[in-house]
Amino acid sequence: MSQAPNTEALDEHLKTIILALHSAVNWAMPHLKDPKIVDQAVQDCKEILDVVIEGNVSEWLK
Amino acid sequence: MFRDQVALKDFEKTDPEYQDLLRRVLAIQADCEIGGPNLYVKDILPTAPTKLDQLIVARTAAEEIDHYRKIARLAGEIGEDVSYVLSWPNQKRYVEAFRGRITAWEDFAVFGFLIDRVGRYQLEEFVGCTYEPLNRLMQQPDVMREEEGHIDFGTNQTAEYAAKGGGSKAKIQKALDYWYVKGLDMFGRSDSKRSERYRYWGLKRRTNAEARQQYINEVTPLIEKMGLQVPDPNQGRMYF
Numbered sequence: 157m158s159q160a161p162n163t164e165a166l167d168e169h170l171k172t173i174i175l176a177l178h179s180a181v182n183w184a185m186p187h188l189k190d191p192k193i194v195d196q197a198v199q200d201c202k203e204i205l206d207v208v209i210e211g212n213v214s215e216w217l218k
Numbered sequence: 219m220f221r222d223q224v225a226l227k228d229f230e231k232t233d234p235e236y237q238d239l240l241r242r243v244l245a246i247q248a249d250c251e252i253g254g255p256n257l258y259v260k261d262i263l264p265t266a267p268t269k270l271d272q273l274i275v276a277r278t279a280a281e282e283i284d285h286y287r288k289i290a291r292l293a294g295e296i297g298e299d300v301s302y303v304l305s306w307p308n309q310k311r312y313v314e315a316f317r318g319r320i321t322a323w324e325d326f327a328v329f330g331f332l333i334d335r336v337g338r339y340q341l342e343e344f345v346g347c348t349y350e351p352l353n354r355l356m357q358q359p360d361v362m363r364e365e366e367g368h369i370d371f372g373t374n375q376t377a378e379y380a381a382k383g384g385g386s387k388a389k390i391q392k393a394l395d396y397w398y399v400k401g402l403d404m405f406g407r408s409d410s411k412r413s414e415r416y417r418y419w420g421l422k423r424r425t426n427a428e429a430r431q432q433y434i435n436e437v438t439p440l441i442e443k444m445g446l447q448v449p450d451p452n453q454g455r456m457y458f
Contacts, residue, residue: 157230163294166301170287177280181273194269201276205259208283211305 165217173208177201220419223350229296236419237296239412240349243421244293246312249303250337251286253316255279256308258329261321274371275326281364288361292351314456315400324379324386328393330372332401332437338365339405339429348420373440380444391446398437398449405430407457 184197207216224232229240259279266272286304293300303311311317315333320326345356355361379390406413408427416422424432434451441448452458 157226157296160294160297160299162299162301163291166294167287167291170283170290174280174284174287177276177283181277181280184269184273188269191269194273198263198269198272198276201273201279202259202263205255205263205276205279208279208304209256209259213301213304 162213162217166213169216173204176204180204219417220348222348222420223353224348225350226295229349233419235415236421239416239419239421240352241293241296241298243416244289244296244298244352245300245303247340248286248289248293248300249306249312250316250340251282251289252303253308253311253313254282254329254334257316257318258320258326261319262323262326265323266326267323271323278330278368278371281368285361285364288355292355295351313404315397315404322389322393323375324389324393325396327372327375327379328390328397330368331376331440332372332394332397333404334365334368334372335437336401336404336433338362338369339433341365343416343422343424343429346423376446377444380446387445394441394446395449395453399451399454401433401437402430402451403455403457405433405457 180197180200184194187193220233220236224236229237255278258275263272263275263279266275290300308317308319315336320329341356341362344352347353347356376390376394379386381387406426408425408430410426413422413426417425438448
């Protein structure tokens with residue numbers, strides 16, 4: 157059975173995205189009393205998630 | 219009833235109906251996993267009640283994207299490209315519950331309480347299934363544990379807002395009324411022929427009606443304990 161095109165590339169790209177989201181959340185979690193840090197983490201997550209939700213897969217895999 | 223374990227290398231040798239059903243169920247599952255973040259991220263991430271809640275929304279989205287990734291990989295391995303669901307508008311989603319947009323925290327809370335719980339029922343169908351890579355994925359603790367985390371957060375938030383009484387309780391009841399029937403519909407038609415074929419091929423365990431009834435039995439006491447009204451199970455339903 158041959159894999160669908162881009163299976164590996166998409167998997168790797170999504171792994172990077174997921175890691176970046178977890179890193180931002182884990183960085184901010186111990187600093188809940190420091191709004192600057194949390195706001196920055198939320199902003200980072202928002203920017204990453206906006207790209208995911210836009211769903212422009214062909215752009216991601218260029 | 220088919221009860222063999224099918225490895226990836228043997229997939230091509232299976233009956234065409236088995237192949238079609240597996241491709242279909244993986245595509246729907248992938249769509250449901252990515253459908254959640256598409257419903258709530260835009261409006262709920264910036265407006266969640268607290269900083270902690272904002273981070274939990276982001277983490278929940280990250281976990282759902284990871285569930286999508288894992289299912290998409292299984293689909294890709296059998297030649298099924300499900301990346302199209304990443305760019306679908308919400309209105310095109312396979313499952314009706316994912317076709318709108320969540321703009322209020324109360325809806326996000328109840329979505330976790332009720333819809334992520336249906337998601338857990340869907341995943342449970344694959345535990346011990348005949349497609350070995352999918353069964354193996356379900357044996358790993360991550361996906362189910364993360365889904366449980368989403369359900370617990372939603373359940374606690376729903377209970378908290380119900381306990382506040384007044385306007386908060388009224389808003390959470392309204393959200394409950396909306397999502398309860400959507401959740402019941404997610405189990406599909408009780409007389410679904412396709413569901414029987416899934417069971418024949420060992421790709422699902424319960425009938426739609428059995429799973430729906432178990433779900434009702436599980437959520438009814440939880441709703442009552444929160445002091446909320448169990449919605450009419452027939453009001454606004456699409457599938458029976």
